[in-house]
Amino acid sequence: MALEINGTTYEQDEEGYLVDLGSWNADVATALAAEEDVELTDEHWDIINFLREYYEEYQIAPAVRVLTKAVGKRLGKEKGNSKYLYSLFPYGPGKQACKYAGLPKPTGCV
Template sequence: MTFVLDGKTFETNEEGYLTDPSDWSIKIAEFMAYEDNCCLTENHWVVIHLIRDYYREHQVAQGIRLLVNQIGKNLGKDKANSRYLYRLFPEGPAKQACKYAGLPKPTGCI
């Protein structure tokens, strides 16, 4: 599957994940979210950047527990829980956040 943004064609797999993570940009994330009827807020961006930073360092998406701990450090302990992440990413925090972050679908996601 493909989509065109700013005159450039980008390829995705059948689930909408970028096939080349190096193609990622903020505009692409915003486009994907728009297509999903989602408006990315500052808190979404914190999660997206945490996921991208972890992936850049470890070449794998982090687990939810680690992500929740990082959220607590960055956004406060009141947001350090999976319910908060599901409010931001109702299709599943790992799955949907990785998609918007331009990363492959995490293993173990259905």
Template sequence: MASSEASRYLSVAGRQVALDPEGYLVDLSDWSQDVAQALAAEEGMCLEAEHWEVIEVLRTFYQRFESAPPMRPLVKFIGQQLGADKGRSIYLMTLFPGSPAKRAARLAGLPKPANCL
């Protein structure tokens, strides 16, 4: 599923992965854990177990609802899947500073969430 034209490429494990102007995957099937780590490294992030837990929940959300969730539905879904202590905006902001819904979706290889600027 292509979201738009590639504006740049990320080199991952000897292959070129196309990214759109905002850094999201052009072809969602290009996603892998190596791609996620390369995207995170571009942002100066190192993905730890807590990040992977959220990334997997996001990918589950996308498989179920065919969209990447904006912040409120993301927080609610994380709470349902991982428990109330992790289903909080502040928790997600510590893991994915700035715009957690956008940043986590990008790292999970999903399209930009609707209603996120």
């Protein structure tokens, strides 16, 4: 699989995650979201940017429970809960948000 944006090709694995994490940019996130009929809002970007920072620090994409807890600590309790995260990423905050953030699929996600 591959994603074509502005003449640049981004390789994807069979589930749509970027193969080269370093090739990620905001246009890639927007295109990946558009494939799933999601329009990224500031709330989405808060979580996407949080995930990228988390990955940079720990070199792992957090599973949903860890993500929920970490978001709550950083962005506040109203954002650090499953209901809020699923409202933004209905296919699963871990899987879907990590895909848009250009990160590998979190361990423990089916």
